Amino acid sequence: AKAITAVCITSPADTGTINQTANAISVTVPYGTDVTALIATVTTTGASVKVGTTVQVNSTTPNNFTSPVAYVVTAADGLTATYTVTVTVKVSELYVSNTLDDVISVFTSTASGNVNTLRQFGSLTGLSLPTDVAVDTANNQIFVANFVNNSITVYGRTDEGNIAPVRTIIGVSNTGLNKPNGIAVDTVNIFVANYGNSSITVYNKTDSGNAPPVRTIIGASTGLNGSTHIAVDTNSNEIFVTNGGNNTITVK
Numbered sequence: 001a002k003a004i005t006a007v008c009i010t011s012p013a014d015t016g017t018i019n020q021t022a023n024a025i026s027v028t029v030p031y032g033t034d035v036t037a038l039i040a041t042v043t044t045t046g047a048s049v050k051v052g053t054t055v056q057v058n059s060t061t062p063n064n065f066t067s068p069v070a071y072v073v074t075a076a077d078g079l080t081a082t083y084t085v086t087v088t089v090k091v092s093e094l095y096v097s098n099t100l101d102d103v104i105s106v107f108t109s110t111a112s113g114n115v116n117t118l119r120q121f122g123s124l125t126g127l128s129l130p131t132d133v134a135v136d137t138a139n140n141q142i143f144v145a146n147f148v149n150n151s152i153t154v155y156g157r158t159d160e161g162n163i164a165p166v167r168t169i170i171g172v173s174n175t176g177l178n179k180p181n182g183i184a185v186d187t188v189n190i191f192v193a194n195y196g197n198s199s200i201t202v203y204n205k206t207d208s209g210n211a212p213p214v215r216t217i218i219g220a221s222t223g224l225n226g227s228t229h230i231a232v233d234t235n236s237n238e239i240f241v242t243n244g245g246n247n248t249i250t251v252k
Helices: none
Strands: 003-009 016-021 024-030 038-044 050-053 067-073 080-089 093-098 103-108 119-121 132-135 141-146 151-156 167-170 181-186 191-196 199-204 215-217 229-231 238-243 248-251
Touching: 003 080, 080 132, 093 132, 093 141, 103 132, 119 215, 141 181, 141 191, 151 181, 181 238, 191 229, 191 238, 199 229
Parallel strands: 024 080, 132 181, 181 229
Antiparallel strands: 003 038, 016 024, 050 067, 067 080, 093 103, 103 119, 132 141, 141 151, 151 167, 181 191, 191 199, 199 215, 229 238, 238 248
């Protein structure tokens, strides 16, 4: 036997997720964690575990996880299996849409006072009175609702400067976008609150161009009225919308 059945980082305490088919292990640690000398506890069915030529001693041996680390498990009969361990540091950043100059600014989540941005981007970006921004940390992308040109622009999370979007949802005939003011994302979809026609339009996260929504919430029975912002609760499968037209919050 030569499997790794569990990996736990001792400090900060985080447990890895194992894909036995791919021999891949992923661990997520808090923002600000120094990953250059993390210590792990490895549970294995093998006789020994090495990283390079170093035998791993649980709760003792440090490793540098700035890039994926290969753990080689040796069974009692000498056969080996290699597991790749990847450590990801959680993102902790504040994203701000600046409507007056068509710029997205990024700060640390703990920023205070008259501080510089970490990065910002505008101009060639396609931003047009950006009113809201949503961050997809799983795929490292930023989604922006643009009020004036009725578009959704998508960027790499670490983009900065005068950079074009990786894709754009825009078009009069199909998209259903009408003065989009709020935006949210989950693992699959983009949710947009449209102020212009008091609607919610939903798209696939990979949509581009003049793409039609996969579904639309619109009509007198919805309670939507000048929809301004939107949030998605994936645990209860609910959508929360603020309505500027009648000062209400609707839940779908």
